[in-house]
Amino acid sequence: MKLLIASLLLGCVALTWARARPADHYTDKWDNLNVEEILESDRILRGYVDCLLDKGRCTPDGKTLKETLPDALEHGCEKCTEKQKDKSDRVIRYLVNKRPQYWKELSKKYDPNNIYQERYKDKIQEAKGN
Template sequence: MACVAVTWARPESTYTDKWDNINVDEILESNRLLKGYVDCLLGKGRCTPDGIALKETLPDALEHECVKCTGKRKSGADKVIRHLVNKRPDL
């Protein structure tokens, strides 16, 4: 039983940093790319491999306030959310 308690007490690991260097601005400035990701996430369109990974990770990240996100990922997520709320509420 002590092993389980120790395992639960360990700090959370982070999601992969594979996408930390993606140019979020490029995606936000491209209607085609942004709509493609949104459609993927909403189940309205096909998903790229990156879209699939995002779709698998996003629910956990939102539910747990991005605790496993890297600093770059948190910054990018904040930028995307602000963009969608302020400039693309239609999506």
């Protein structure tokens, strides 16, 4: 489950704010986004989570994330920029360690068969500090 969310979040930051550029990368439009500001705001973070879980409205950025996340999970964020990968790692660490319920909910939706959890096991264990 945590692997799913790791993958989810891995793609989350990268995908959260990314649209596919022709060919090989998602847009870098959101590379300078302050992810910590989002993670520190219960209201904003819950908005993104609710969007991803179909429990609330999506902002344009949330909608883009929701559309891009499955591709990022499936392909290991290969279209992500380095900044997006770094931010995804931060989001994963935060959710695994500070918001495990969000992680669980997102995993249930985006990885019900634990495919991504297994694929990204090392990344999730790293986030947990194990």
